[in-house]
Amino acid sequence: MPPVETMEVDSPVTEVEVEITKKDVKDVDTTTTEDIREQLRQVEKSVITKEPRFVFRVLRSLPNTRRRLNPAVLRRIILHSYSYSIKERDNLLNLVGGDDSLDVVSPIQRTRAPKQGASSPLPERIQEGILCSDQLMQKITTQNRRTLDLLAARCYFYHSRTYELAGKLDSIRSFLHSRLRTCTLRKDFEGQAVLINCLLRNYLFYSLYDQADKLVSKSVFPESGSNNEWSRYLYYLGRIKAIQLEYSQAHTHLLQAIRKAPQHTAVGFKQTVQKLLVTVELLMGDIPERHIFRQSTMRHALAPYFQMTQAVRLGDIHRFNQVLENYGKTFQADHTYTLIIRLRHNVIKTAIRAISLSYSRISLADIAHKLLLDSAEDAEFIVAKAIRDGVIEAWLDHEGKFMQSKESIDVYSTKEPQLAFHQRITFCLQIHNQSVKAMRFPPKAYNKDLESAEERREREQQDLEYAKEMAEEDDDGFP
Incomplete structure (x- = not known):
């Protein structure tokens, strides 16, 4: 049985x-x-x-x-x-x-479902949210109270977020511009910071980088804005500069965005910034440190970028194409696909540098074979550009169809150590200046050591009594 x-x-x-x-x-x-x-x-x-x-x-x-x-x-x-x-x-x-x-x-839900919190998340009812957000904006625009500025700034953020989820972000662009002008005139710094970030996100959502750059050039982000708004602003600024080929400025802005972000929360934001930062560092010719990819909160999110980094570091064109084919949709979702495409030139430069260090003399046909190029003529053009840009120290023989590497030069006899030292000193000075600007003091702390009018009268009265006692003692000293 x-x-x-x-x-x-x-x-x-x-x-x-x-x-x-x-x-x-x-x-x-x-x-x-x-x-x-x-x-x-x-x-x-x-x-x-x-x-x-x-x-x-x-x-x-x-x-x-x-x-x-x-x-x-x-x-x-x-x-x-x-x-x-x-x-x-x-x-x-x-x-x-x-x-x-x-x-x-x-x-039934209690017995069959796993243990959860008592309050479940609210469903996303986008149309009702738009209606409620419009009514909230109508109420806020009729008010002119400085005590409402902080709450109004948060309402602007949620208003923009609601229309973004509905796919109608471009329909509120004129409204955001009008509120930005109003907040600027009223010296509403928090509202001004939030609205600038909302407009930048609005432009970048539709890939309008020129309009976003004009907004940055025509507006002034308030120094008294919160760290969260500063982090968002610096991230958007880094995206704009990266698209405009200004990788050094983009790298600086993205580093500052990560430093100003919350340490223990906002994991999604830090992952987004770190993805763009890794891509920018690769475009600058630098290789990100390995510990960045080993962080528990970054390991899964940065897995495609780690493989891309390995392909760039090794100068492997075949591996680069394979990673781009496997994770192309991921890069498009992260808004880094355009920058990743540019990395092909960096991979070729790295491969050429490795070839020049490995071979004192090599034919252009072999270079084209290693770089997966179509012909030796393409390899000749690429090597000539690398020599002109200072990537390698070599010379070309057009008739012999080969590349001859020069003897290696001592790095310490060039300006590279000075430039690296200057970059580190500038970085330290920027951190010091930002730390000084970020210092906060309790309200009215300067009055702590100052005496009040009543205390001053008591002190003067005590001084007068003490002076009289001293005068009487002096009089008693003479017969």
Whole structure:
């Protein structure tokens, strides 16, 4: 008799477990609602005291709050906050939709699904989001309060993000320009920084690099912008400079973008910047360090770029073509495909440099065979250009159809050590200047050591009494 196979059967869910599940969901929603109400009180406190640091505190906690949102929490906040405008309250309630019963995990989902958080992510309802974002912009544009600047800047970002997800990013370009002019006139530095980044992203989304470069040249990014906005701005600047063949400036901007990015969060942003930075370093003729590709957060994302780096380092044209064929779609999704195509010349230069170091004399036909070129004439043109650019030290014999390498020159007798030393000193000075600019002090800290008017009167009174006592002692000293 064959053995009977055992089957896993879901255990029946009792009413007590269902009640416990509902209670856990309600407790999480209640905690989230109380946190949001406390944030609203912080915003109100910021308006009363005119101190923006309370709003900064609320904005820093916004990513954590966003993960815990669900329709039930949104309805509670709307009912609690919109007591003065019934029309707006009903409109927002219609946009949120759903009821309390839909937010509780069903017993079947609880037994068959893996353990998850009580609050699931909200679905992406793009059209409702556009409608809500338009209403929010109508309300913000009618206000002119400096205490609203930080919140309005964050609203501009989400407004642009909503239209980007809908594929209608070009339709709000004129609106963003008008708000940028308004923020510039009102000295709204945070809004100005966010709007410049939104416009740059708008242009780069449609590959309008010339318009983006004109925007950078015609506008001034505020020095008091937050580090996050500075990181975005420097990344967009690096993309523009890389397309314009200004690789040194692009490398500098991308390095600064990584340094200003958050250390423990924003992993996706740092991966995007690092992909572009690796490509730019390869275009500059440098090879990125291996530890960059070994980081746990970068290993999988930079795997195609690691193989590309190996192909460039070895000067292997065949391997370069193979990597480009295998990961072409990945490079296009990362917006680095155009730059990767340019790396073919770097691969050829590296191969020519390796050939010149390995052979004192080699025929052009052999060079064409090693570089996978069509003819010896193509190899002659490429070698001549490499000699003219200073890539190799050699000379060509047109009649003999060969390349003759020159004797190697001592590097320390050239200007290369001086240039490398100058580059390192410049880098250190830039870090020092940026550190000084990034220093922050607590508000009104300069008044800490200054005495008040009352303390000054007490001190002067004590000085007068002490002077009188000294005069009396002097009088007592004479008969």
